[in-house]
Amino acid sequence: MFQPSQHDVRRFFCEVLRKQREGMPLVPMEAVAAPWIDEHPEYHADLSDLEAALAASYTVEEGRxxxxxxxxxxxxxxxxxSIDQPTGIKQAFGLLAAxxxxxxxAQHQMMDCLGEMIWASQRSGLPPDGQAYLECVRRRATR
Incomplete structure (x- = not known):
């Protein structure tokens, strides 16, 4: 499993924005990231300066x-x-998006569920509960 460092992740997103602006071809993962970058113009300044991005700290206290x-x-x-993992997440996403x-x-709502699952896993010391995550998304789609 690939486990990029914080700096690797920041370089990746900064590079995608740079390539988009320069009209350069994107590798497949960059092509998945590019539309999300487009959807968040409020982040473009953060992604435009690699050195500042590598040095930045985003704390709760800053509210950013x-x-x-x-x-x-x-x-x-x-x-x-895309891979329906956990099984059923593709359908739940479709229902929530509709x-x-x-x-x-829908993805923003799913982020809340994903964050809850990760928090619960860290708190309990148990592996992430994909079924709980799926149920959280389903509840949001059906309530």
Whole structure:
């Protein structure tokens, strides 16, 4: 399993934006990331300066969203949906996107569920509970 460092992730997103702006071809994973970068113009300044991106700290106290974490979650959810892992997440995503009228907003809702699953796993010391994550997304799609 590939486990990129924080700097690797930041370099990746900065590079995707640079390549987009320069009209350069993107490798497949960059092509998945590019539309999410487009959907978040509020992050373009953060992604435009690699050195500042590598040095930046995003703390709760600052009240700023970490653009690299946010975009990484979009990529993770896109991958989960594309391979239907956990099984059923593709359907749950489709239902949620239809309910909200927006695949982007559905992903933001799913980020909350994903974050809850990760928090519970860290707190309990147990592996992430994909079924709990799936049920959280389903509840949001059906309530």
């Amino acid at each position: 969203t970490n653009p690299f974490l946010h975009l990484s979650m979009h990529l993770s959810i896109s991958e989960q949906v 309910k909200l009228g927006s695949a982007h907003e």
